[in-house]
Amino acid sequence: PVCSLQWTATGTTVAGVTNTAGTNANSLNTPRDIFLDTANTFVVADTTNNRIQRFVIGTNQGTTVAGQTGGAAGNGVTQLSGPEGVVVDVNNNIYVADTVNNRVQVWTLGTTQGSTVTGPTLNAPAGIAYDANSNRIFVTDRANNRVIQYTLSTPVVSAVVAGTNAAVPPNPLNAPTGIFYDASSNSLIIANRDANNIIQWFLATNTFLVLAGDPAGTAGTALNRLSAPRGVTLDSNRNIVVADTGNHRIILFPFGSPTDGTKT
Numbered sequence: 001p002v003c004s005l006q007w008t009a010t011g012t013t014v015a016g017v018t019n020t021a022g023t024n025a026n027s028l029n030t031p032r033d034i035f036l037d038t039a040n041t042f043v044v045a046d047t048t049n050n051r052i053q054r055f056v057i058g059t060n061q062g063t064t065v066a067g068q069t070g071g072a073a074g075n076g077v078t079q080l081s082g083p084e085g086v087v088v089d090v091n092n093n094i095y096v097a098d099t100v101n102n103r104v105q106v107w108t109l110g111t112t113q114g115s116t117v118t119g120p121t122l123n124a125p126a127g128i129a130y131d132a133n134s135n136r137i138f139v140t141d142r143a144n145n146r147v148i149q150y151t152l153s154t155p156v157v158s159a160v161v162a163g164t165n166a167a168v169p170p171n172p173l174n175a176p177t178g179i180f181y182d183a184s185s186n187s188l189i190i191a192n193r194d195a196n197n198i199i200q201w202f203l204a205t206n207t208f209l210v211l212a213g214d215p216a217g218t219a220g221t222a223l224n225r226l227s228a229p230r231g232v233t234l235d236s237n238r239n240i241v242v243a244d245t246g247n248h249r250i251i252l253f254p255f256g257s258p259t260d261g262t263k264t
Contacts, residue, residue, distance in 0.1 A: 015044060015055045015062060023049055023071040025061045032084040033097075033127070033231075043094065045086045046071075050079070052086050052096060052107075066094055066107040066114060075101045077113040084177075085128035087137060089152065095137050097125040104128070104139055104150065117150055119158030127179035127191070127231075138188060140176040147176060147188060147201070162188055167206040172199055174217070178231035178243065191232040191242065196225070198232055198242060198253075212240055212253045221247055 016028035023029070033045035040057045043065065051067030067080035075081060085097030094107040096114070102122045105114035123143035130137050136151045138161065146163030150156050163173040176199075178191035188201040189211070197213030213226035220227065227246025234240055238255040 014057055015042075015053070015060070021048070023069075025063070025069075028053065028062075029071070033086050035087050037088045037092075043086050043088060045083045045096070047082055047084055047099075050074075050081055050083065052080070052083065052094060066096055066105070073100070077115065080105065080114075084126045085139070087128050087130040089130060089135065089137075090132055095128060095130070097128045097139055099124055099126055104137075117158075118156050119148055119150055120160070122148070126177045129179045129181040129188070131181045131183065133183060138179055138181055140179050140190065142175050142177055142193075145171055145173045145176065147173075147179065147190065161203055162190065162201040162206075162208075165206050166208070172208055172210075178229070180233050182234055189232050189234055189240065191229040193228050193230060193245075196220075196227055196229065196246075198226070198229065198240060212242060212251075219246060223251070226251070 017026060021029040028044060028046050029048035031044050032047040034042055036042050042055055044053045046053050049071035050073040051064050051071060053062035054065045055062045073081040080096060080098050081100035083096045084099045087095050092109040096105045098105045104117040104125060106117055107114040122141050125139050126142045127140040128137055136149055139148045141148050146160050148158055149161040150158045163171050173192055175194035176190045177193040180189040182189055186203050190199045190201060192199045195217040196219040197215065198211045200209045200211050219225065226242060226244050229242050230245040231243030232240065240253040242251050244251045
């Protein structure tokens with residue numbers, strides 16, 4: 001297959017110090033997620049530093065917008081512990097999958113502390129996606145093998161929308177980690193880490209398709225296989241781009257080609 005996207009061979013560091021972890025404003029430590037906030041601003045889940053950093057493209061100094069500047073972990077209202085996912089809503093509120101603390105925290109604009117988004121008991125929440133049209137977030141409840149939807153009303157309404165509610169059992173999710181919401185199909189694209197595949201879950205019917213990787217869950221290095229994928233997104237051409245973690249690569253699956261990927 002022919003890749004419809006092309007990148008230059010050499011990247012540019014826009015945040016962090018190459019091959020050096022740290023807690024300074026210009027440093028990161030095991031960043032796990034990124035969310036483009038505006039045209040020139042992005043926020044990073046700085047996981048091992050237990051904080052969320054905001055960067056303006058063109059500057060190398062981040063600002064701590066959730067958690068402790070110095071990287072201290074904790075479960076207080078001003079603290080995070082191992083956050084793996086982050087999104088920002090239309091009101092600039094920051095929602096964090098606070099993984100080790102088994103909670104979702106929201107930090108409203110201009111505040112110095114977060115509050116817990118009410119909902120079911122979580123176990124290692126990891127990925128988080130935002131639907132701006134319906135003002136809701138989706139969180140992969142990784143160790144519970146399900147996805148929770150939070151409708152951001154007052155009060156917040158939560159529900160299991162993928163995994164244990166499958167229309168036709170058994171549940172296909174096994175440590176779901178990364179997640180992307182596709183508005184055009186009202187579906188979730190899920191990096192199904194321990195099943196070594198990518199699942200599309202249709203919210204209206206609670207049915208699913210395996211989009212990439214082995215439906216039986218076998219890991220592999222071929223271009224139609226994945227190994228412990230942690231991240232996934234869908235581009236404007238509906239190509240699937242996967243962080244194929246166990247294979248140490250980024251792989252693109254062109255739209256209309258369900259089995260073969262292209263390394264990027």
